[in-house]
Structures are given as structure tokens and as C-alpha cells.
Amino acid sequence: MDREVLERFRIGDEAAVKAVYDRFGGSVFALSMSILGEHGLAADATQQTFIKAWRAASTYDPERSFAPWIYAIARRTAIDMYRKQIRVVLSDEIEVAVYPPGLETAWEVFEVRSALDLLPDEERQVVKLSHFDGFTHIEISEQLDIPVGTVKSRSHRAHQRLVELLRHVEEA
Amino acid sequence: MSAEDLRAEYLASGSGDSPRDSGRLDLIRGVLADEATWVEPPPQVVDALLAAVAREGSSSIKDPAAVGRARWPVVAAAVGSVAAVVALVFSTMSVLEADKEIVVAMTGTEIERGAGGQAAVGPSGSGWWIRLDATGLPPAPEGSFYEGWVWSDEGDGVSIGTFHLRGGDTPVTLWSGVEMAEYPSIWVTLEQEDDGPEASDLVVMTGRMPDA
Numbered sequence: 001m002d003r004e005v006l007e008r009f010r011i012g013d014e015a016a017v018k019a020v021y022d023r024f025g026g027s028v029f030a031l032s033m034s035i036l037g038e039h040g041l042a043a044d045a046t047q048q049t050f051i052k053a054w055r056a057a058s059t060y061d062p063e064r065s066f067a068p069w070i071y072a073i074a075r076r077t078a079i080d081m082y083r084k085q086i087r088v089v090l091s092d093e094i095e096v097a098v099y100p101p102g103l104e105t106a107w108e109v110f111e112v113r114s115a116l117d118l119l120p121d122e123e124r125q126v127v128k129l130s131h132f133d134g135f136t137h138i139e140i141s142e143q144l145d146i147p148v149g150t151v152k153s154r155s156h157r158a159h160q161r162l163v164e165l166l167r168h169v170e171e172a
Numbered sequence: 173m174s175a176e177d178l179r180a181e182y183l184a185s186g187s188g189d190s191p192r193d194s195g196r197l198d199l200i201r202g203v204l205a206d207e208a209t210w211v212e213p214p215p216q217v218v219d220a221l222l223a224a225v226a227r228e229g230s231s232s233i234k235d236p237a238a239v240g241r242a243r244w245p246v247v248a249a250a251v252g253s254v255a256a257v258v259a260l261v262f263s264t265m266s267v268l269e270a271d272k273e274i275v276v277a278m279t280g281t282e283i284e285r286g287a288g289g290q291a292a293v294g295p296s297g298s299g300w301w302i303r304l305d306a307t308g309l310p311p312a313p314e315g316s317f318y319e320g321w322v323w324s325d326e327g328d329g330v331s332i333g334t335f336h337l338r339g340g341d342t343p344v345t346l347w348s349g350v351e352m353a354e355y356p357s358i359w360v361t362l363e364q365e366d367d368g369p370e371a372s373d374l375v376v377m378t379g380r381m382p383d384a
Contacts, residue, residue: 014225021218029213044296047217051224112203131204
């Protein structure tokens with residue numbers, strides 16, 4: 001994130017809030033989806049996360065990386081929401097520490113999505129079609145109506161960028 | 173193919189082929205194949221966020237449930253008897269807590285006689301979602317937008333989000349952080365971008381949660 005944007009976010013500037021959402025909204029939503037597994041709940045968690053972040057913006061230290069800061073808020077928010085949902089199912093008398101199943105890979109989901117959102121659209125599209133939809137290069141070229149060579153070069157560049165952006169992601 | 177591309181770039185970047193490196197690679201592959209990684213947040217999230225920020229300014233949000241609370245400026249509240257209010261709260265809550273959707277009929281006012289539709293209301297983890305499916309409501313003119321509100325019988329209006337329909341994007345999903353049983357009326361107003369956070373008096377649609 002641009003330092004100036006973060007400085008403005010820190011003092012509660014509305015335009016900066018939008019800029020921060022544009023950069024991290026997808027990551028927070030993906031994290032929320034991985035923990036909560038339901039679209040509506042994830043949307044609520046995402047909205048709550050950014051409102052909490054905005055409220056707490058004055059406590060953010062712009063000298064430190066922003067991603068882990070908002071990740072921590074998003075993770076906490078999603079866990080709290082998950083526990084509220086579980087409590088409906090469990091007896092009121094049973095108070096146990098319940099951790100959602102997607103929690104182990106929450107950081108990786110957040111980081112991978114953050115990296116994907118930095119890719120150019122055409123490269124991101126190729127990555128999605130190959131990894132998520134399981135298409136081959138030839139199938140992608142047919143799908144997008146572009147030469148196979150173009151698919152390969154986009155795939156090469158996209159994966160190069162991804163590996164570089166995700167270099168710090170450690171095995172869970 | 174994608175797995176080979178990823179692995180090739182991974183190795184080219186200087187990472188090794190140890191079990192630990194393979195584990196990291198598998199983890200990234202798994203995340204890339206997960207639907208959660210690719211889903212997009214609904215546009216109403218950022219609309220509601222920015223509406224909340226605009227309403228509260230940069231200094232004083234304290235209570236999540238109070239975000240967007242505003243005094244309704246025009247319509248006088250009709251306060252029923254205590255017994256009736258209690259009955260309404262309990263009967264409505266009992267339906268909502270059953271985790272079912274409540275469908276509220278929405279009708280156009282004199283300003284938009286041709287508007288209609290329905291609002292489906294259901295509990296979410298942190299409040300209530302309201303899915304408004306409006307018909308006959310024209311796109312908000314440039315420089316203006318629609319704003320959804322829930323309103324208590326005591327005269328308090330709470331914003332539940334904004335939309336403009338210029339993309340033809342109905343239904344829209346709004347969100348309420350206050351109890352629908354206590355704020356049973358649903359309203360849609362037309363707002364000007366330059367106006368303040370208070371609700372305008374241009375009410376275009378109304379509806380009310382059923383009593384039972």
C-alpha cells in the first residue's frame with residue numbers, strides 16, 4: 001500500500017478507506033469465506049473487519065506492514081462470528097473453545113488472494129482457469145480464443161510473479 | 173499443466189525440492205484450487221462500509237449497533253401500547269430466530285407509484301440481511317442514490333446501505349446491525365450525494381415486517 005494512503009487511513013480519511021478496501025477487500029473476503037464457508041456471513045465479516053479497522057486506524061503504525069494488521073482483525077472477526085453460529089447449535093451450557101476448520105490455512109488464503117489481486121487481469125484469468133477450473137493450456141486458448149503461445153507466456157509471467165509475491169509464505 | 177508451471181517457477185526462483193519446499197508448494201496449489209480464494213465480495217459490502225464511514229465521520233464510531241443511527245426527520249412515529257410492542261417484538265423474533273426468511277411486501281409511495289417488490293429478511297451472524305428485490309424503481313439519477321433504512325416505531329431510522337440501480341443490479345442485499353423486531357419498518361429514500369447523513373424526505377418505497 002502507498003504510504004500516503006496508509007497515513008490518510010490512519011487519520012480516518014474516507015477516500016483512503018475505499019483505497020484500502022480496493023486493495024484488501026478481496027483478501028479479507030476470501031479469508032472470511034475460508035473460515036465461515038458461507039457467502040452472506042463472509043460479507044458481514046468483511047464489512048465488520050473494515051469498520052473495525054477504520055475505527056482502530058489511529059492505532060495502526062505506518063512503519064509496519066499493513067497486511068498482517070488487517071489480517072489479524074479479519075481473522076478475529078471471522079472466528080468470533082463462527083463461534084456465534086456454533087453457539088446456536090451447541091447447548092448454551094457448553095462453553096468450549098471452538099476453532100473453525102479453515103483456520104489452519106487462513107493466512108495462506110489471505111496471502112495468495114492478496115498476490116492474485118496484484119496480477120494483471122489477463123494473467124489472473126489464466127491462473128484461475130488452470131488452477132481452479134483445471135483447464136489445460138490448449139483448453140484455455142480455446143476458452144479465451146487466443147493462441148496457445150499467448151496462454152503459455154501469460155501463465156509463465158503469472159506464476160513467476162506469484163512465486164515472487166508468495167516467497168515468504170511458510171509451510172503451515 | 174498449471175501445477176507444472178507453478179513448480180517450474182518455484183524451482184527457478186531458487187527454492188529447493190526438499191519435502192519442506194514441496195509442502196509449501198502443495199499448500200499454495202491447494203489454496204489456488206479452493207473456491208474461497210476466488211470469490212468476490214458483493215458490491216454492497218463496500219457501499220455499506222463507505223456509508224457507515226460517511227455517516228460517522230472520522231472521530232466517533234463507538235457501538236457497531238449504532239452505526240448509521242439517525243433521527244427520521246419527517247414522519248412522526250406512532251407509538252403503540254407497551255403490550256402491543258412487546259407482543260410484536262416477541263412474535264417477530266420467534267420467527268426470525270427460527271432461521272427462516274421473512275418476506276416483506278414493498279410498495280411505492282406517491283413519489284414512485286409504479287415501484288413495488290419485496291424485501292426478504294433473514295438473520296446473519298452479526299445482524300440481519302435484507303435482500304431487496306425492487307420492480308419499477310428507476311435508476312437513481314446521477315448525483316443521487318437510494319438508501320435503505322429500518323425504522324423503529326419510536327422514530328429512529330437506521331441506514332442499512334445504499335444503492336443506485338444504474339447498472340440494473342437488482343436485487344440488492346442490505347444489512348442491518350439493529351434488531352428487526354425493534355425496527356420493523358423498511359424504507360427506501362432517494363438521497364443527493366451532497367446532502368448530509370440524515371434521511372431525506374423523498375421516501376420512494378415502504379414495507380413493514382409482519383406482526384407474527
